[in-house]
Amino acid sequence: MPSLLLGAVVATAAVAEAALHSAGECADWCTKWTCSNERFCGGCGAQVCTKSPPHPMCADITQPHCDAPRCDSWCNDSPSTHCGRKECDCSFCPGADNDVPTSQVTPQATPIKSGASDSDACDVGSLSELKTTLQSMIKTQTATNAALEKRIHGKTVASSAEKRTRGKTDASSAVPAAVAAAPASEHGSCTLAYQQCGGYGFSGSSTCCSASPTLNCVFFNKWYSQCRPAE
Secondary structure, eight states, X not given: OHXXXXXXXXXXXXXXXXXXXXXXXXXXXXXXXXXXXXXXXXTOSGGGGTSSSOOGGGGOTTOSSXXXXXXXXXXXXXXXXXXXXXXXXXXXXXXXXXXXXXTTSXXXXXXXXXXXXXXXXXXXXXXXXXXXXXXXHHHHHHHHHHHHHHHHHHHHHHHHHHHHHHXXXXXXXXXXXXXXXXXXXXXXXXBOTXXXXXXXXXXXXOOBOOXXXXXXXXXXXXXXXXXEEOO
16 A cells, blocks of 8 residues: 555656646757757747746747747748748748748848949049059069979979980990990991990991991890891
8 A cells, every 4th residue: 555655646746747847847958949848848938038037049030939930041942842831930931920030031132332432433543553463463473484384394304314314324234345345436437346336316327337247236225226246
C-alpha cells in the first residue's frame, strides 16, 4: 500500500510539473525552432515580449514568439511558390493577417550618390585631369611590363646559352683523347684525320682529306663528328 501511494504522488507531481511547464515555462534558450517543445517552451506566447526584460526570442522579427505567425526571410524570394507554407504566413501573402511580420518585404533600393553633381559630368577640367592620370598609369604599367619581359627573356637567353655550353662540354668529353691532341686543320677545303668534320655550329669542311687509309667523317653526337680512318 505505501508503494502505491508513493507512485500516485510521483505521478501527480509529474502531471503538475508538465502542466506548469505547458502553462507558463519559457526557457531562456527557447526560439521559434523549439516552439514544439511544450515542456520548456510551452509558455513562450505574446506575454514573453511584454515582460521586463523581454525574452531573447522577441528579437527574431521572423517570429517573435510562439503564438506569432512565422515569416522566414526566404519567403519573399518567390511568394507565389512559398506562400501557403507554415514558414511563410507573411503579410504579402494572399489572405494573410496584416499583423504578420513584414520585415521580409523587399526594401526599396536607395540611390547611390556619385559624389559629383550632374553639372560636373561635362567638366572639361575634370576630364582632362582624369585623362592625365590614366595616361600616367598606362605609362607606369608599360614600363613595368617591359622590365618583366626583359627579366623573363634574359633568363631564357642565359638558360639557352648555358645548355649549349654544357652540351659542347659533354660532347668534347665523349670524343677520343686523340681529338684533343689533333691540331687544327690547315689543309684547305678538307679535314685531316682526327679533326672535327661536323656538329652543331661547326662551320668548317665536312670532307675528310684523301689519305691512306681512307678517312671517313664519323658521327659521335649532334655536337661533334670527326674524320677517322675507315675500319
